Amino acid sequence: MGEGSTRFKRSLLEFWRTFRANKLGLLGAFLVMTTVIAAILAPALTPYQPTDIMRDAAGHPLTFASPAVHGPLGTDDAGRDVWTELIYGARISLTVGFLAGFIAMVVGSLFGITAGYYGGGIDNALMRTTDVLLVIPDLPLILVLVATLRQMQLHVSPLVVLIFVIGLLYWTSTARLIRSQVLTIKERQFVARARAIGAGDNYIIRKHILPQIMPLIVANTVLIISTAILVESGLAFLGLGDPTQPSWGTILNFAFDRNAITNGAWWFYLPPGLAIVWVSLGCVLLGNVLEEMLNPRLTGHHLEGGEKMVAVQKQDREHERASA
Amino acid sequence: MSEPLLSIRRLTAEFTLQQRGAPDRVARALEDVSFDMLPGQTVGLVGESGCGKTTTLLAAMRLLPANGRITSGEVRYKGKDLLTLSEREMREYRWKEMSIVFQGAMNALNPVMKVGDQIAEAITLHHLMDRQQVEARVIELLELVGIPRSRRDQYPHQYSGGMRQRAMIAMALACKPSLLFADEPTTALDVMIQAQVLELLRHIQQTLGLAIVLVTHDLGVVAEVCDSVVVMYGGKVAECGTADQIYNHAQHPYTQRLLASFPDLERPGMQLASIPGTPPRLTELPSGCRFSPRCDVKLDLCMEVDPPAVKLEEGHVAACHLRRGKEARSA
Numbered sequence: 267m268g269e270g271s272t273r274f275k276r277s278l279l280e281f282w283r284t285f286r287a288n289k290l291g292l293l294g295a296f297l298v299m300t301t302v303i304a305a306i307l308a309p310a311l312t313p314y315q316p317t318d319i320m321r322d323a324a325g326h327p328l329t330f331a332s333p334a335v336h337g338p339l340g341t342d343d344a345g346r347d348v349w350t351e352l353i354y355g356a357r358i359s360l361t362v363g364f365l366a367g368f369i370a371m372v373v374g375s376l377f378g379i380t381a382g383y384y385g386g387g388i389d390n391a392l393m394r395t396t397d398v399l400l401v402i403p404d405l406p407l408i409l410v411l412v413a414t415l416r417q418m419q420l421h422v423s424p425l426v427v428l429i430f431v432i433g434l435l436y437w438t439s440t441a442r443l444i445r446s447q448v449l450t451i452k453e454r455q456f457v458a459r460a461r462a463i464g465a466g467d468n469y470i471i472r473k474h475i476l477p478q479i480m481p482l483i484v485a486n487t488v489l490i491i492s493t494a495i496l497v498e499s500g501l502a503f504l505g506l507g508d509p510t511q512p513s514w515g516t517i518l519n520f521a522f523d524r525n526a527i528t529n530g531a532w533w534f535y536l537p538p539g540l541a542i543v544w545v546s547l548g549c550v551l552l553g554n555v556l557e558e559m560l561n562p563r564l565t566g567h568h569l570e571g572g573e574k575m576v577a578v579q580k581q582d583r584e585h586e587r588a589s590a
Numbered sequence: 591m592s593e594p595l596l597s598i599r600r601l602t603a604e605f606t607l608q609q610r611g612a613p614d615r616v617a618r619a620l621e622d623v624s625f626d627m628l629p630g631q632t633v634g635l636v637g638e639s640g641c642g643k644t645t646t647l648l649a650a651m652r653l654l655p656a657n658g659r660i661t662s663g664e665v666r667y668k669g670k671d672l673l674t675l676s677e678r679e680m681r682e683y684r685w686k687e688m689s690i691v692f693q694g695a696m697n698a699l700n701p702v703m704k705v706g707d708q709i710a711e712a713i714t715l716h717h718l719m720d721r722q723q724v725e726a727r728v729i730e731l732l733e734l735v736g737i738p739r740s741r742r743d744q745y746p747h748q749y750s751g752g753m754r755q756r757a758m759i760a761m762a763l764a765c766k767p768s769l770l771f772a773d774e775p776t777t778a779l780d781v782m783i784q785a786q787v788l789e790l791l792r793h794i795q796q797t798l799g800l801a802i803v804l805v806t807h808d809l810g811v812v813a814e815v816c817d818s819v820v821v822m823y824g825g826k827v828a829e830c831g832t833a834d835q836i837y838n839h840a841q842h843p844y845t846q847r848l849l850a851s852f853p854d855l856e857r858p859g860m861q862l863a864s865i866p867g868t869p870p871r872l873t874e875l876p877s878g879c880r881f882s883p884r885c886d887v888k889l890d891l892c893m894e895v896d897p898p899a900v901k902l903e904e905g906h907v908a909a910c911h912l913r914r915g916k917e918a919r920s921a
Contacts, residue, residue: 455697462653463712464684473711477702
């Protein structure tokens with residue numbers, strides 16, 4: 267047991283060492299992590315609630331106060347603290363992004379693996395479904411779907427509707443990507459070997475195909491999360507968000523509706539916009555670097571990794587000495 | 591005579607070749623392949639590329655690729671016809687009863703799985719032992735094939751070619767099968783490693799008493815390690831018999847030419863013979879005997895009628911019109 271955990275620790279350490287060397291990956295991780303931490307620690311980072319209204323000495327709401335007058339980022343049209351709104355909004359944006367990304371990953375992987383592995387009629391049916399979804403323009407479809415679902419009085423938060431609609435529409439590229447990988451992997455001889463040792467389809471998919479495409483899935487998920495955050499922001503900006511749980515897109519919508527631009531209140535509309543760029547850029551950088559790293563075929567070949575090879579030989583020698 | 595371990599009877603298999611814009615073509619990869627083997631025996635399967643050696647092995651394990659199909663015949667293992675089993679029942683036979691060392695060990699190992707885990711896989715898949723026992727067994731197997739235990743947690747790309755091949759053999763032995771199919775275990779290895787791998791196979795056979803079907807191009811290897819030999823040509827068995835019958839009393843013209851095309855150490859400097867022409871395409875088989883277009887002693891009959899397998903002596907069968915009338919009367 268102990269041996270297993272040290273082995274795990276060692277591989278984690280190795281992962282970190284490779285990761286640290288990649289500046290872009292570090293930047294991506296930094297951007298994503300700061301946002302996640304800010305979202306989690308939101309109550310500790312601000313003394314206010316997002317609904318609290320700032321007042322001046324006379325008790326009047328402090329509307330459109332510039333950062334010079336109030337707090338780090340000023341106030342909005344109703345006198346609410348923009349910094350507070352921003353970090354509480356991060357919670358909403360990230361939640362929608364992560365959950366929708368996760369749903370898209372699960373659906374896309376299931377479709378991709380099933381279509382690629384079983385082939386034939388199943389492949390055809392699944393891929394034609396994917397094609398249909400792929401050619402419908404995203405935004406109009408989502409607008410119609412979200413609006414229709416809202417009308418249906420489902421008694422769920424509009425955010426839940428958003429999560430499912432985004433998650434169930436943005437899996438198509440994942441599915442195609444994964445299918446193409448599965449198609450090449452299932453023809454490899456080690457799959458034939460697995461079948462020869464008596465493995466069934468489920469076992470082969472779990473043990474031999476999934477680990478091979480896992481890097482792809484992980485990297486793709488991070489990229490899809492960024493798409494999901496962007497789409498959510500767009501929808502919220504168009505007024506399809508939940509006004510009681512404002513995300514960054516909702517804040518932008520408010521700013522736009524309440525003439526923040528004509529009032530010159532840049533502190534109202536710039537921060538949420540930059541936050542969206544911040545986290546989606548982080549996801550993209552992180553996703554690309556993760557894909558490069560999690561693929562064992564791209565690391566340490568025994569002819570290249572001089573240092574690694576020496577270490578292994580040292581181990582061998584130590585082992586021989588121990589057994590002698 | 592004891593019960594044969596594996597008895598292949600008139601096994602016929604075909605591949606459907608799809609081509610865009612053209613009608614599907616059928617390649618008859620195996621036709622009426624029959625041979626027997628006893629427990630603990632080594633059978634050599636020889637022939638040119640594309641003559642159906644690998645297909646025979648895959649068909650016997652029912653592992654033909656999706657476009658391949660066994661159309662008729664029997665594969666009797668310990669008296670049970672494997673072709674009548676369900677896929678689930680067949681899985682129980684794979685690896686526990688018969689295992690295979692694939693051609694080209696690099697491709698047969700999963701590049702992202704530790705070698706030790708891949709060996710353990712077969713054992714855990716058949717629920718034969720608990721975890722500690724599996725670990726012990728993996729180490730035991732690695733040491734049996736001469737791989738230090740410190741290499742257990744390495745990935746295939748960290749192994750040399752010979753080590754990978756030996757790891758494959760270790761893997762094949764994991765569930766103590768009674769029958770091992772070795773599909774050109776020595777191709778792509780240098781001569782020293784070839785000798786090591788063959789020595790290993792022989793050692794394993796002697797200590798574990800398992801039967802081996804050895805597919806190879808190398809007739810020298812066959813002479814050295816095999817009890818009996820099956821010579822295949824164009825998806826059919828041209829001749830089969832004991833090593834002595836084949837090497838010293840070959841009856842089929844193809845076997846004779848094949849033997850003549852190997853260098854003889856006792857007569858250095860002699861011109862090597864080769865067989866003119868190329869093996870037949872399996873989609874466009876000649877009428878009559880498949881070897882007839884390349885045969886220098888053919889009769890008119892050979893180009894019209896496919897010769898049936900003729901039993902010449904106990905255990906010696908050849909499919910050639912020239913040998914008809916010489917059947918063993920005892921049969």
